[in-house]
Amino acid sequence: MSSYVGALDQGTTSTRFILFSPDGKPVASHQIEFTQIYPHPGWVEHDPEELVSSCLECMSSVAKEMRTQGIKVADVKAIGITNQRETTVLWDIETGQPLYNAIVWSDARTGDTVKKLEAQPGADEIPKLCGLPLSTYFAGVKVRWILDNVKEARECYDRGKLAFSTIDSWLLYNLTGGLNGGAHITDTSNASRSMFMNIETLKYDEKLIKFFGVEKLILPKIVSSAEVYGRIGTGPFANIPLAGCLGDQSAALVGQKAFEPGQAKNTYGTGCFLLYNAGEKPIISNNGLLTTVGYHFKGQKPVYALEGSISVAGSCIKWLRDNIGLIESSEQIGELASQVDDSAGVVFVTALSGLFAPYWRTDARGTILGLTQFTTKAHICRAALEATCFQTRAILDAMAKDSGKPFTKLRVDGGMTNSDIAMQIQADILGIEVERPAMRETTALGAAIAAGFAVGVWKSIEDLKDINTEGMTEFASKTNEEERAAMMKQWNRGIERAVGWLE
Template sequence: MNNKHILVIDAGTTGIRVLIYNERNHILAQAYTEFPNYHPAEDRVEQDANEIWAATQQMMDKALDFLSLRLNDMSCIGITNQRATTVIWDKATGEPVSRAIVWQDTRTASRVEELQPEWAEKVYQRTGWALAPVYSSLSIEWILNNEPGVKERAQRGELAFGTIDSWLVYCLTGGANHVISASNASVTGSYDLTTGQWYEEWLSALDIPLSMFPEVCDDSGEIGRTDERVTGGSVPISGVIADQHAALFAQGCIEPGMAKCTHGTGTFLDLLIGEEPKIDTNSGICCQIAWRHKGKTLYALQGYAGCTGSAIQWLRDGLQIIDSSAESKSVASQVPDNGGVYFVPALTGLSAPYWDPYARGTILGISPGTTRCHIVRATLEGIVYSVRDFITEMQKISGFDIKSIAVDGGASKNNLLVQFQADQLGVDIVRPRNVEATSLGAALMAGLGVGIWKNEKECFAVSRNRQLFKPLIDEATRETQYQTWKLAVERSRKWSKL
């Protein structure tokens, strides 16, 4: 191998970042661009898969040009991606049949209610995920039933389904590979954790042909090669892992009982639990494949709040009380506390452990003395409370006592938010200097896949600088604050159904 450059495609919910890493986990170049999210109705979030692919190509070229390198100068490619977003395309032409339905979309909420009595317990027990609009299987069903002629084409075996990783691998390989990584498969609401196969009984009930589904591959290992006619080079794609799982790995959480929390568009707490899935259908907590490498599968528990970082963006773009997301810290720091204001950031419903797609964002406790500073502070605090809502359940299911949590993602740069997280959860919070953990996780997985590192532990031989935040408040204060939050959550529930 003449070099050890790893190109990473980080396909997020709002944009594409392409990075080039070396074998010491250092970023040598990166390029980023946003792509549109479309909202044709209040409950809909859509993307154009072709726009995502075009943005990916442009950012690959830009990152390579920065170092005056070609694609063939890369040792391998890693991909990490937003999860559960549903793309359906024509197998022959590669043309998407409709816009992609994004994981935040709630158009299938009424369908969830219809299916609840017969299927809720069953699919949760088999897939590890509570029945909710985030299920890719429900998005597939919606597209088949609502886009003219699509169902007939699917039944003829002409169409392919995939999440964004599947779509990018398909495009990069010139249509040669229709795959999905194990981590991504496990968050589609279509994969049976108990059998390690697509959940045929469920898909049959939804009248979704199995022929649409991709082959499930390891998250690390050579999955395919880029098509030189498409990309200008032939390079192995050797790491494909869902974003939260990538961050879990990048934070060095490779032993059961280790946890990380990613603050991005949503906030995700993941706890590695070992080689056996643990599913508790009363908890609202998800069980998923953390990653699969050389056929060995590790599982994790996850609690997530779907709208946290995007609530800060709403303060900027919707309410227009801050000029940038970064400004939230300085504005919130102008007041000593929230002034009695609580913000439940359920702008697109509540995720774990409530799974209420009809909940809506709620600000309570406004008085004549309330200022924008209190609103901004309450938003940051609401992100943390959302995490506390599921950490207790995760500890109960796993049997692990969480003493420390590693944090990453854009909002984790905010010291006020991270300190409040330590205070409210009563645990140590550890933050690396580089909080872009998702792309690093994909780089490590890709490097493992081609032998740059011999094993998982060798990936972390290069130490990362870390900052520690310890709890500073007492248990009584912590509990009083949290009980008030729970009252606020109850006020937000089922709001759009009233």
């Protein structure tokens, strides 16, 4: 009997369910996009109910595909979950119903909330306690905004019935039964993005809870990233164990098999997220990076990561396609960028919702500089790709300072890595080798690995050594140090002009 493992990957713009074979190869999958809600400039929301229904739809479609391949549901030993992190749902514990749309991680409405929190006594202590700066990015700030601005949520909170979930927790609750015994839980990798958990004890911290003023909030129980949490309560996979849970960037770290301290990966999705395996002790950054939980398998010590986050990566390509009409398809950006040797002096600071690491400037906005009569849309497309690559370089430089170790290789995955030109630009800006696997669903693979470990499909990291090693592509840098320094100098001039736009 074969032992398959499923992975439910609930991302920022789409949901997918992928079934993996014991050798880590995808054998069936289904993906659907869901509604992006933009009520005001800088605001991004999702319908929490639609997120759940999108998961169920993807799972049902894969079940049908399995039948055509002769794969039995009983051969699926476990299902893991990976998810967009920080996106926040507040719901009524008595009804199981959300009281507001999910506020997405990239939503920038909470700038004033951040300023108020920064002015509170004890604000300087927060990064040391939870590993995160006060920013529009993280869940705790979004919770505070909802309590201050949504009457229905505030009334529920005052009654002591308001529950908090990030998307992993919301899905786990609903998939394990909801009001009929659903588990209100979250794993350590997701809890480390809430601003409520102490980064060293991995428990909720009274100082943090009090700082955000959420003493009555019902928080999910913190569990490990690999254990059996319960069983699927409905649909074709009913009674299959839910057994792994990792925030999407932690899942990609696991999927890239970056299990050794010093190994790093970069995921180019809606945003861009670079994680560095820091080992069993947290490193508090002095250079604008985040301290987070990489993964925490049951019965083992947690593994920490340093993280650099770029708020806009693939979403800029979508913006160029849908809002501006510069391209007709996402693939076209690479085709156009490859038509020119450089951006002809154009710098595109893609701060469409501010700048994340290592700058942390919520007052920055998207800025295109260096336009001339010579500029074509090919130059702008190339500058858009370069923007993500320059920000990745800034993060890697910060990581090298924090860790004391220079990088020799970067493992990559995510949608933008399908573009050879984007990855060659990345190698040229970094001056190191960029390594891309043939199978790029590493986020889903990471969730599957966590679930597989929990139920014994894989017993050890050694069992994974041959997974996703075929067809690796390596991009070598074609630039010298002087050229790279000149490129970064021009990029930094662009940053100087993009910040301070909002008063």
